[in-house]
Every structure is written in C-alpha cells, then in structure tokens.
Amino acid sequence: MSKNARVIKYVFVLPAIIYLILLTIYPLIYSLKISVTTLNIARPYPPQYIGLSNFVELLKDSIFLTAMKNTFFLTVLSICAEFILGFIIARFFFMGANLKLKGVGLLRTIYMLPMMVTPLVFGLIWLYIFNPTLGVANYLLSLLGFPPISWFGSTNIALYSIVLINVWEWTPFMMLLCLAGLSTIPPELFEVARIDGAGWHQSIAFIELPLVRRVILIGLMIRIMDNFRLFDLVYVTTGGGPGSSTETLSMFTYRQSFMFFNVGYGAAASIIILILGIILAQILIKSVWGKEEYA
Amino acid sequence: MKSKVVKLCLRSVMFLVAISLLSGTFACLQAEEINWGKELKNWEGRELRIIMIADPWVDAFAVINPEFEKLTGARVTVDAYPYDGTHEKQIMVGAGRSTDYDVIVLDCPWVGEFAEVGYVEDLTPYMKASNPEVVAWDDYLEAYKTVATWKGEITGMPFGAYHVLFHYRKDLFGEAGFTPPKTLEEWKKIAAYFTNNPKYPGLYGTALNYFRGAPIGQAWFEYIWNVGGKPFESNYPGSPDPYADMTPKINSPEGREVVQLFIDMVKYGPPGVTSYAWDERATAFAMGKIATVSCWSARTPLFVDPARSEITDKFATAVVPPKKGVKSVPPLGGWVMGINKFGVQKDLAWDYIKWFTSIPIHKKFMKAKPVGGPPSRYSAMLDPELNKMFPWYKSIYESAKLTYEDCRPRIPESFEIIDTIGLYTSKAVGGELTAEKAMEEAEKKIKSVLATGGYYIRE
Numbered sequence: 044m045s046k047n048a049r050v051i052k053y054v055f056v057l058p059a060i061i062y063l064i065l066l067t068i069y070p071l072i073y074s075l076k077i078s079v080t081t082l083n084i085a086r087p088y089p090p091q092y093i094g095l096s097n098f099v100e101l102l103k104d105s106i107f108l109t110a111m112k113n114t115f116f117l118t119v120l121s122i123c124a125e126f127i128l129g130f131i132i133a134r135f136f137f138m139g140a141n142l143k144l145k146g147v148g149l150l151r152t153i154y155m156l157p158m159m160v161t162p163l164v165f166g167l168i169w170l171y172i173f174n175p176t177l178g179v180a181n182y183l184l185s186l187l188g189f190p191p192i193s194w195f196g197s198t199n200i201a202l203y204s205i206v207l208i209n210v211w212e213w214t215p216f217m218m219l220l221c222l223a224g225l226s227t228i229p230p231e232l233f234e235v236a237r238i239d240g241a242g243w244h245q246s247i248a249f250i251e252l253p254l255v256r257r258v259i260l261i262g263l264m265i266r267i268m269d270n271f272r273l274f275d276l277v278y279v280t281t282g283g284g285p286g287s288s289t290e291t292l293s294m295f296t297y298r299q300s301f302m303f304f305n306v307g308y309g310a311a312a313s314i315i316i317l318i319l320g321i322i323l324a325q326i327l328i329k330s331v332w333g334k335e336e337y338a
Numbered sequence: 339m340k341s342k343v344v345k346l347c348l349r350s351v352m353f354l355v356a357i358s359l360l361s362g363t364f365a366c367l368q369a370e371e372i373n374w375g376k377e378l379k380n381w382e383g384r385e386l387r388i389i390m391i392a393d394p395w396v397d398a399f400a401v402i403n404p405e406f407e408k409l410t411g412a413r414v415t416v417d418a419y420p421y422d423g424t425h426e427k428q429i430m431v432g433a434g435r436s437t438d439y440d441v442i443v444l445d446c447p448w449v450g451e452f453a454e455v456g457y458v459e460d461l462t463p464y465m466k467a468s469n470p471e472v473v474a475w476d477d478y479l480e481a482y483k484t485v486a487t488w489k490g491e492i493t494g495m496p497f498g499a500y501h502v503l504f505h506y507r508k509d510l511f512g513e514a515g516f517t518p519p520k521t522l523e524e525w526k527k528i529a530a531y532f533t534n535n536p537k538y539p540g541l542y543g544t545a546l547n548y549f550r551g552a553p554i555g556q557a558w559f560e561y562i563w564n565v566g567g568k569p570f571e572s573n574y575p576g577s578p579d580p581y582a583d584m585t586p587k588i589n590s591p592e593g594r595e596v597v598q599l600f601i602d603m604v605k606y607g608p609p610g611v612t613s614y615a616w617d618e619r620a621t622a623f624a625m626g627k628i629a630t631v632s633c634w635s636a637r638t639p640l641f642v643d644p645a646r647s648e649i650t651d652k653f654a655t656a657v658v659p660p661k662k663g664v665k666s667v668p669p670l671g672g673w674v675m676g677i678n679k680f681g682v683q684k685d686l687a688w689d690y691i692k693w694f695t696s697i698p699i700h701k702k703f704m705k706a707k708p709v710g711g712p713p714s715r716y717s718a719m720l721d722p723e724l725n726k727m728f729p730w731y732k733s734i735y736e737s738a739k740l741t742y743e744d745c746r747p748r749i750p751e752s753f754e755i756i757d758t759i760g761l762y763t764s765k766a767v768g769g770e771l772t773a774e775k776a777m778e779e780a781e782k783k784i785k786s787v788l789a790t791g792g793y794y795i796r797e
Contacts, residue, residue: 084433086750086791087454105779106761175610176627196548196613198768284550285612286765301426303754304433 078310085304097311107312109287110295111319117206117291118270122263124210129217129262134251136218137225155219157212166279169208170195173280195281198288205289208276213266220262224255264324271320292316372696374409377472378689382411386686389428390443391673392418394640395498398706405702406693412686421445421552425753432457435680440687442676444494446485446743449674451750453488458676460491464688472696477715484743486674494674495695497703499714500634501737502560502669503730505641507629508654510538518656522564522599525630525659529606532629543606544630545622548767549615552753555760556671558596559746560632563667564660565599567592571796575667575742581749584793586784588759589777595661597766597773604767612767624649632658634671635737638730639709655733657740668737669745672714704728751791758783 078097082090101107132154139147157165172179173194181191194204228250236246252259274293277283283290283298296316300309390396396418403414417439419427425448431439432455444452452458465473473495475483482496504525506518510532519525529543547557559569567590568574571583587593604611608627616633620640623631624647638655641647660666675695677687693699700718703711705727713719713731719738725731747755759780766776788795 081790085429085451085455087456088792175613176608176622177625181609191609193610193612196610198770281613282549282551284761284764284768285548286550286768286770287761288768288770298757302422302757304429305754 074310074314077307078314080307082307082310083304084306090307093307097308098315100308101311101315106287106290107292107295110290110292113202113288113290114271114273114292117202117209117273118267120206121209121213121270122266124206125214125217125266126221126259126263128210128214129219130221132214133218133221133225134247136222151222155215158215160212162212162275163279165208165212166276169204170280173204196285198285201281201285201289205276205280208280209270209273213269217259217262217266220258221255224258225251227258228254260327264327267323267327268320271316292319372469372472372698374693377469378406378410378693379685380411381686381689384412384683384686386412386414386441386683386690387439388414388416388441388443388690389424389431389439390416390418390441391424391445392420393498393636393673394709395636395703395706395711397708398703398710401706402694402699402702405699406690409693410686410689412690414690428452429457431678432680437678437680437682439678440681440683441690442494442678443673444676445673446671447746447748447752447756449485449493450488450748451752452676453491453493454750457679458493459679459684460493461495461677461688461691462492464677464692465492468688468692472692474697474715474717477697477717479714479716479738481670481738481741481743482672482714485670485672485748488748494676495691496672496674496714497695497700498636498711499670499672499738500636500712501671501734501741502632502658503635503638503655503733503737504658505623505631505633505638505653505655507626507649507652509652510541510629518654519659521659521662523662526602526606529603529630533606538629540627542608542611542622542628544603544632545607545611545614545619545628546600546603546632547615547619548600548604548607548612548764549618550764551757551760553615553760554600554763554767555756555758556746557600558759558763559756560658560669561596561599562592563669563742563745564658564664565592565595566661566664567596569593569747573744573747577744580744581747582794583796584788585796586781586788588784589774589781593777593781594773597763597776600763600767601773621646623653626652635730635734636672636712638712639728642728643708645708655730657733657736666740667742667745668740670738670741670743671746672712749791749793751787754787755784758787 077090079094080090080092136147136151139150171177173181175181175191175193175196178194180194184190184192192200195201232250232254233246236250241249272293273291274297277289277291277294278297281289283294292312293316296309296312299305299312388399396416399414399416403416406412407414418424424443425445428442428444428448430436431442432452442452442458444458465475478496479499482499485499486492486494486496504518511517511528514531516528516531519528525544531543532538532541533543535541547553562569563575568587570581570587571585573580573584607614608622614622616637619628619631619633620637622628623633624641626648641653642650644650657666658668675691677684677691681687694703695714697715697717700711700713700715701721701724704713704718704724713724713734718724719731719735746752762771762776762780762783765771766773771779785795
C-alpha cells in the first residue's frame with residue numbers, strides 16, 4: 044500500500060475517531076476524573092480529591108443498594124414478560140402472514156404504536172389511567188367488583204405498575220425482532236418437521252428458538268441497556284417512591300447529580316452502572332452465543 | 339361563652355382597625371399613579387427571559403406582561419417548569435455562567451444556596467438607586483423581607499408569598515355542627531367523621547402531601563413546628579441565628595410524631611392518597627372528594643374558579659391547627675425575583691422586577707385571570723377591594739402574623755435535607771421502616787450532609 048493510500052485511509056477514519064473522542068472517550072474520562080472528587084456545582088467550596096471514597100460510600104449507601112436491587116428486578120421481570128409475550132404475538136403474526144390473512148400488516152403497524160411514543164408522554168398517560176380516584180383502571184376494576192388499587196402509592200405495587208407499563212411499551216419491540224428472526228427460517232424446515240411428526244411445541248423448541256436466538260440476544264442486550272437507564276417513566280409516575288420502592292439506578296444518579304448537584308458522587312454511581320452493564324452484556328453474549336462462536 | 343363573644347368582637351374590631359390603618363398608610367401609594375415613563379428605560383428590541391415555577395398563577399404573567407412590553411418596548415418570555423425542574427435548570431444556568439435568563443425566580447429555601455454560590459445579584463444597590471415609592475420595601479411583612487435576604491444581601495424581591503391555610507367545606511361543617519379545628523386532635527376527629535360516612539358517599543376526611551421527595555419533605559417541615567418541635571438546635575421562631583447550631587433534632591419525639599401523623603392520616607384520605615402531591619390534593623378538594631385540606635394559599639384561587647372547582651362557594655379558610663397546647667406556626671413559603679449574576683441585561687431585569695413587584699402591578703397580579711397571585715404586600719393583603727374579592731386574605735393575614743421565616747431551612751443544603759426527610763417519611767408511611775427507624779436514618783444522613791457543609795453540630 045502506498046504512503047498516500049495509507050494517509051487517505053486515516054483521513055476517512057478521522058471523523059469517526061474525532062466523534063468517538065469528543066462524545067464518548069472525553070466524557071468518560073471526565074466522569075472518571077470527577078468521580079474521585081467532592082465536586083458539587085451548587086456549593087461555594089471547591090472540589091477535593093478523595094480517591095475511591097465515593098465508590099466505597101456508594102456500596103454502603105442503602106438507597107443505592109435498593110436502587111440496584113430494584114433495577115435488577117425490573118429488568119429481569121420486564122425482559123422475561125416482553126420476550127414471552129413478544130414471541131407469542133410474533134408467532135401469531137407469522138402464522139397470519141403465512142396464511143395470507145388480510146389486515147395482518149395493518150394490525151402489526153398498529154401494534155407498534157406504543158414503541159413510537161415518548162416515555163414521558165406515555166408515563167403521563169398511564170398516570171391518568173392509574174389515577175386512584177379518577178382513572179380508568181380502577182373504574183374497570185370496580186365494574187368487576189374489585190376494590191380500588193393504589194397503583195403508584197403502594198410500596199408493594201408501584202414497581203409492578205412500572206413493569207406493566209414498561210412491558211406494554213416494549214413488547215412490540217421484542218415481537219418485531221422475533222418476527223424478523225422467524226421470517227428468516229427456511230419454510231422447508233417446518234415442512235420436514237411436520238413430516239417427521241413434530242408437534243408445535245417441538246417445532247418451537249428445536250427449530251424456532253435455536254434459529255432466532257441471535258436475534259433474541261440482540262434484543263435482550265438492547266433491553267438490558269434500556270432498563271439500566273430507565274428514567275423518564277419512573278420520574279413522571281413515582282419519582283422513585285413511595286419510599287425507595289421504585290428507586291432505580293438512573294433515578295438515583297439523577298437525584299445525586301441534578302437535584303443535589305453532588306456531581307462527583309453521581310458520576311461514581313454512573314460508572315458503577317456502566318461496569319454492571321458491561322458485565323451483564325458479556326455474560327449474556329457468552330452464555331447464549333457460546334464461547335467458540337463468540338471467539 | 340360571654341368572654342368568647344367579647345374576644346371575637348375585639349378581634350374583629352382590631353382586624354378592621356388594622357386594615358384601615360395599614361391600607362390608609364399605603365393608600366397614597368396606590369392612588370398615586372407611578373410615572374412609568376420616568377421610572378423605566380426604553381428597551382425596544384430587547385427580549386427579557388424569566389425562568390420560574392409553573393404554579394397556578396403562571397398564566398397571570400401573560401396577562402400582565404403586555405403592559406410592561408408596551409411601556410418599554412421589550413419582549414418578555416417566561417419559561418416555567420415543575421418544582422424540581424425549576425431548581426435544576428436554575429442551578430445549571432448559574433453553574434454554566436449562562437446568559438440565557440435575566441430574571442431567576444427562587445423559592446425561599448433556595449435563597450441561601452443561590453446567594454452563597456453567587457448565582458444571583460445582590461439587589462441592594464439597585465433598590466438604593468430606585469424610587470423608594472416604587473420599591474416600597476416597607477410595605478412587605480418583616481418575614482418576607484427576611485426570606486428574601488441572605489447574610490445582609492437582598493437576593494430577590496418577594497412577589498408570591500405563600501402561607502399554608504386550612505381549607506374546609508363550610509357547608510359540610512355547618513351540617514355536621516363542626517367549627518374549624520383549633521388543634522390537630524380536633525382535625526383528626528373531623529377527618530375521621532367525614533371518611534366513609536354513609537351520609538357523605540365518596541367523601542374522605544383529608545389528604546396530606548405523600549409523594550416522595552420535596553412534597554412530603556416540605557410537609558414534614560410544615561408540621562414539625564405545629565407539634566412543638568424544631569428541626570435543628572437553634573432553628574426556632576425568634577432565634578437570633580437560626581443556623582448557628584445545626585445539630586439535627588429530626589429524630590426527636592416531635593419529629594417522630596410528625597411521621598406518625600402522616601401514617602395516621604392515610605386512612606382518612608382517598609384511595610391512592612400516598613401518591614398525592616400538591617396538585618392532586620388541590621384537585622381532590624376542588625372536586626369535592628375531601629372535606630379538608632391544608633395547602634398553600636397559592637392554590638386557593640383554584641377553588642373559586644368554576645372551570646376547575648365544584649366547591650366555589652362551599653369552602654372557607656382558617657389558620658392551620660397546631661397540636662393541643664402548642665402555638666400555631668403557619669408555614670411560610672413563596673417566591674422571590676432575582677437577577678441572574680451572569681445575565682447581560684441586568685438593568686432591564688431590574689426594571690422588570692421593580693415594575694412587577696410595585697404596589698399597583700402587584701395588585702393587578704392578584705386580580706389577574708384565570709388565577710391571580712398570592713398577596714405579598716401589606717397593601718394588597720389589607721386592601722378592602724381585594725379582601726372582598728378573596729375572602730381568604732383574612733386567614734392569610736392572620737397566618738402572616740404567626741409565621742416563621744426560617745420554617746424551612748434556607749441554607750445551600752436545603753434541597754437535599756428536605757428530600758432526605760421526604761424519603762424517610764415516605765418509607766415510614768409505606769411501612770418499609772418504623773417512624774423511629776425512619777427518623778434515625780434521616781438524621782444520620784442529614785448530619786453527614788451538614789458536616790460536609792461545615793456547619794456546627796454538637797456530638
């Protein structure tokens with residue numbers, strides 16, 4: 044390769060490198076830098092270097108630990124529900140398309156609508172639906188003879204209410220991925236399975252799930268990241284309460300960084316979230332993809 | 339009985355005398371037309387930007403501001419946000435040395451924070467250089483002047499002073515033979531009477547602020563004084579220096595009593611009351627769902643607005659009831675207008691502030707539709723015309739006489755302290771912790787916040 048060609052190669056890559064440095068690497072280094080200080084932008088005293096104290100404090104902070112527990116719970120529950128429901132619905136759409144039923148395309152488009160709404164907006168909509176005295180949810184329950192539920196006001200229910208809304212919004216996404224995966228399976232495989240006498244459950248277990256697992260993995264990874272930074276919905280509906288029953292890692296970081304302006308402490312929390320996210324993603328990739336394939 | 343009647347008559351006469359004396363003092367100011375052409379500069383082509391809370395009176399700005407625009411030629415833009423969002427954005431304006439906003443509207447607990455970090459101007463020189471009749475500083479209650487001042491510097495001009503008033507359904511109270519409660523114990527009994535009473539289907543006794551964060555945290559501070567407690571050692575009405583000794587008294591019998599009050603009152607609230615904040619409570623009262631509510635006077639005008647209320651002529655107000663044997667300390671809050679330290683149109687900002695807070699415009703602010711502002715000046719509070727229009731001004735005046743300006747701390751750490759108390763009170767209400775454990779944990783956290791801030795705390 045001539046010298047000119049090598050230079051041109053770097054020139055073409057340069058914008059991407061600049062972008063990466065400015066928007067990813069620099070903020071990350073800056074976050075690392077302030078995470079070891081007492082920086083608070085709403086206090087008159089200058090920041091001091093305190094080493095890893097913020098990280099040590101965080102691991103002893105009961106609210107942070109609760110936020111971590113809530114985030115894991117919310118992530119696991121939401122993703123499981125989204126995947127199961129998404130796969131079932133995708134299968135219906137898949138079958139409908141194979142049978143060339145009319146209106147399947149339109150129904151699929153309508154089904155995607157929740158995903159297209161801003162979380163803040165649907166958070167507000169659900170806030171009205173779940174309003175304990177004026178909301179539709181309790182009205183419907185009363186028609187069935189059930190007592191009203193304090194959807195966001197009870198420590199036992201609030202987190203499940205958030206999971207419910209989360210699942211409502213993101214099931215279409217999992218459905219879409221599953222449907223895309225199912226569409227790539229050669230029809231001959233189903234034909235052969237049918238001839239061999241395989242039932243629908245065997246078809247799912249031995250043909251569909253193994254062949255769509257990579258697509259599912261991508262979906263799961265995206266949703267794990269999403270749930271780790273889930274903020275808008277919690278902020279609008281419960282503010283992390285009642286008590287700390289719906290406090291998530293993002294909510295905790297926001298509270299520290301933008302309500303109390305303990306920016307150093309907040310930065311340390313966000314670094315821990317980042318590390319946890321990376322670890323989880325790695326575990327997921329290795330367990331689903333397999334070591335050899337991954338390598 | 340006879341002595342009660344005599345006392346009542348005397349109080350009424352004194353109130354009327356006070357109204358006529360004080361309104362007479364400022365009558366000349368109101369009657370005199372301020373020559374705005376002389377007081378304000380020409381700001382043609384300029385845009386003045388204000389950042390503030392989206393409280394019920396925010397639309398009144400749009401009604402009044404065209405007058406300023408006509409007088410000066412400047413265009414006024416108001417950006418209003420929810421409570422937490424307002425604080426967050428205002429700090430970001432200061433931290434970023436932003437020139438985006440000229441006028442910063444601060445809640446009184448934030449005054450110390452903004453003054454200490456130097457994000458707002460000291461208004462003293464501006465006031466000194468202005469016509470004293472326009473500024474009319476002596477027309478403000480002492481408590482409001484204190485609230486707007488930090489270490490001798492005036493951080494903002496008061497314009498939206500709030501008092502917590504006790505609102506009750508006078509029609510239902512009349513029917514049931516109740517008078518406004520004089521004590522918390524009486525209030526509890528009244529709330530219990532109206533809750534799930536077959537005579538009043540769908541009605542509940544009351545609703546406190548339970549939503550986690552500032553709503554419940556601020557409410558804790560509203561009640562601590564009224565059960566005879568104090569949050570910090572030298573923080574009490576009449577204290578020479580409320581922040582001299584900041585040893586927390588959160589985990590005191592009184593602090594725990596407040597938490598217990600929150601727990602006890604849940605059963606007198608509508609379903610889901612534990613997710614209520616200021617707006618939900620006001621809506622519940624306006625919709626006739628609760629018989630009583632203790633809330634900021636800024637929301638009272640909502641209750642007489644037929645578009646938002648079903649109880650327009652069915653409610654009255656009173657001073658908040660304290661615990662038996664304790665003197666009532668009606669909480670004081672509200673907003674002051676400051677100038678962005680980093681703004682590039684400080685003179686325009688001051689022109690706007692002095693115009694908006696002047697006696698005649700302040701009165702217009704009260705009267706603006708759909709929802710006017712709360713009175714912050716004697717001249718407005720005691721104005722006969724305004725008193726006739728807004729009968730609750732009498733309760734405001736009564737509350738103003740008993741209030742304590744530092745009823746919520748005004749130090750830089752206030753936001754974090756209030757939120758922390760809110761979190762732990764909410765945990766106790768939700769059953770995650772007992773009242774004792776909640777206050778113990780809250781005190782521990784707050785001690786650490788205060789220690790970082792360098793406050794004097796006794797071990």
